[in-house]
Amino acid sequence: xxxxxxxxxxxxxxxxxxxxxxxxxxxxxxxxxxxxxxxxxxxxxxxxxxxxxxxxxxxxxxxxxxxxxxxxxxxxxxxxxxxxxxxxxxxxxxxxxxxxxxxxxxxxxxxxxxxxxxxxxxxxxxxxxxxxxxxxxxxxxxxxxxxxxxxxxxxxxxxxxxxxxxxxxxxxxxxxxxxxxxxxxxxxxxxxxxxxxxxxxxxxxxxxxxxxxxxxxxxxxxxxxxxxxxxxxxxxxxxxxxxxxxxxxxxxxxxxxxxxxxxxxxxxxxxxxx
Amino acid sequence: xxxxxxxxxxxxxxxxxxxxxxxxxxxxxxxxxxxxxxxxxxxxxxxxxxxxxxxxxxxxxxxxxxxxxxxxxxxxxxxxxxxxxxxxxxxxxxxxxxxxxxxxxxxxxxxxxxxxxxxxxxxxxxxxxxxxxxxxxxxxxxxxxxxxxxxxxxxxxxxxxxxxxxxxxxxxxxxxxxxxxxxxxxxxxxxxxxxxxxxxxxxxxxxxxxxxxxxxxxxxxxxxxxxxxxxxxxxxxxxxxxxxxxxxxxxxxxxxxxxxxxxxxxxxxxxxx
Numbered sequence: 001x002x003x004x005x006x007x008x009x010x011x012x013x014x015x016x017x018x019x020x021x022x023x024x025x026x027x028x029x030x031x032x033x034x035x036x037x038x039x040x041x042x043x044x045x046x047x048x049x050x051x052x053x054x055x056x057x058x059x060x061x062x063x064x065x066x067x068x069x070x071x072x073x074x075x076x077x078x079x080x081x082x083x084x085x086x087x088x089x090x091x092x093x094x095x096x097x098x099x100x101x102x103x104x105x106x107x108x109x110x111x112x113x114x115x116x117x118x119x120x121x122x123x124x125x126x127x128x129x130x131x132x133x134x135x136x137x138x139x140x141x142x143x144x145x146x147x148x149x150x151x152x153x154x155x156x157x158x159x160x161x162x163x164x165x166x167x168x169x170x171x172x173x174x175x176x177x178x179x180x181x182x183x184x185x186x187x188x189x190x191x192x193x194x195x196x197x198x199x200x201x202x203x204x205x206x207x208x209x210x211x212x213x214x215x216x217x218x219x220x221x222x223x224x225x226x227x228x229x230x231x232x233x234x235x236x237x238x239x240x241x242x243x244x245x246x247x248x249x250x251x252x253x254x255x256x257x258x259x260x261x262x263x264x265x266x267x268x269x270x271x272x273x274x
Numbered sequence: 275x276x277x278x279x280x281x282x283x284x285x286x287x288x289x290x291x292x293x294x295x296x297x298x299x300x301x302x303x304x305x306x307x308x309x310x311x312x313x314x315x316x317x318x319x320x321x322x323x324x325x326x327x328x329x330x331x332x333x334x335x336x337x338x339x340x341x342x343x344x345x346x347x348x349x350x351x352x353x354x355x356x357x358x359x360x361x362x363x364x365x366x367x368x369x370x371x372x373x374x375x376x377x378x379x380x381x382x383x384x385x386x387x388x389x390x391x392x393x394x395x396x397x398x399x400x401x402x403x404x405x406x407x408x409x410x411x412x413x414x415x416x417x418x419x420x421x422x423x424x425x426x427x428x429x430x431x432x433x434x435x436x437x438x439x440x441x442x443x444x445x446x447x448x449x450x451x452x453x454x455x456x457x458x459x460x461x462x463x464x465x466x467x468x469x470x471x472x473x474x475x476x477x478x479x480x481x482x483x484x485x486x487x488x489x490x491x492x493x494x495x496x497x498x499x500x501x502x503x504x505x506x507x508x509x510x511x512x513x514x515x516x517x518x519x520x521x522x523x524x525x526x527x528x529x530x531x532x533x534x535x536x537x538x539x540x541x542x543x544x545x546x547x
Contacts, residue, residue: 042358060413131530133488146322
């Protein structure tokens with residue numbers, strides 16, 4: 001009796017797992033062919049011709065050399081100033097975004113959020129800000145705020161906030177709930193609990209995230225600056241607009257150096273923090 | 275022995291000491307630079323701040339009834355174009371990035387090839403996507419093909435770096451065991467590399483598709499690629515048609531939100547399995 005039961009179970013098991021394996025394989029084949037079909041449909045929609053790139057490569061290379069080379073460093077001072085503005089804007093917007101995101105995360109986190117209504121409102125705001133690309137915010141706010149560093153700062157702060165609000169909310173959820181309970185039992189007030197338990201526990205990773213968002217801001221500064229009118233991105237867009245490609249190439253050179261340096265510095269510091 | 279306390283009133287531990295000093299230095303630097311930027315460096319052009327425009331924007335932003343039906347259809351088609359732009363460049367970058375990532379992983383490839391591919395990828399990644407698009411536009415002229423190739427280039431470098439790192443984290447024992455049974459390189463790739471790094475590859479793919487959607491949206495206003503939703507929003511913004519602008523932003527939001535939700539869903543599913 002028992003043996004038959006076991007056999008049945010075994011048989012059932014193998015049958016089931018085979019079925020699952022079969023289903024999984026089927027799923028991946030279906031997914032794979034769906035991706036291929038959608039790719040071809042999308043290529044058709046956009047009149048995409050990949051081989052043109054190889055066919056006209058020599059022509060393109062000649063044009064590139066004629067337009068871009070040699071790099072023109074005539075406006076070196078202007079470029080260096082623009083790079084400096086880009087760096088300090090990235091740092092300032094990283095810090096401001098981190099602070100706003102932190103407070104919003106305290107409200108939205110399950111561990112520390114008190115009011116359901118506030119939680120929902122802040123979540124909706126963060127989701128909306130996060131899912132509309134930062135550059136679109138620049139386009140939208142441009143008409144009201146006009147070109148300039150202030151708009152760039154605003155847009156980059158919004159981008160950092162949108163990105164970090166969710167991260168910080170998860171981070172606060174994961175903090176040790178025992179220390180919060182212990183402080184609650186001693187009669188500590190809400191803000192005392194935040195300051196004594198949640199804040200010190202999350203500070204190192206918050207700083208690490210601030211450095212990471214500085215890195216991201218440097219990377220996105222070119223495109224935001226192009227649309228919002230600040231820093232090296234603005235200069236690049238300006239050169240492109242007036243077809244001064246040799247100077248644009250020089251500006252690109254500075255962008256590359258800044259990005260690589262920011263990556264290295266922030267990665268090194270973050271390694272030492274954690 | 276005397277117990278020292280840190281700034282939060284907790285006993286100081288020797289290991290945490292250095293990191294703590296570093297944190298304080300970083301915080302002070304960030305605050306000082308922010309104060310300098312916000313109060314001394316930025317030019318505020320309040321003279322240009324147009325409260326009238328802001329008010330009209332706020333009141334017209336969600337008036338979808340004012341958007342004509344033909345315009346709505348045009349915008350939805352341009353959104354599809356934008357999605358297609360992001361999709362193609364992501365898929366192509368994924369395929370070629372996977373191949374180059376295998377060649378750039380130190381445990382699967384060897385010596386000088388790894389170094390060449392890695393430094394190439396690092397350099398390509400440091401140049402922003404939009405600059406690549408502008409460079410290709412200068413060479414080939416302004417078509418969607420150029421935009422895709424520019425985006426593909428940056429995506430490729432992104433995937434090479436992240437995939438190579440994911441492949442290097444594979445357990446060395448698995449590869450050695452397969453090697454001992456006499457498996458060739460392709461058998462190792464399909465038997466060990468793909469199964470054990472699939473989840474990571476999928477999360478990188480998810481991250482990059484979101485980034486590429488953002489780039490595809492903005493490639494219109496920044497590089498001048500026609501037929502994308504970014505171009506329509508930009509033109510509407512300049513023409514003062516704030517209802518069109520609002521409709522476009524909501525379309526983008528819906529597309530991005532669906533993408534994010536489905537990615538989260540897939541990710542949770544793959545973790546459970």
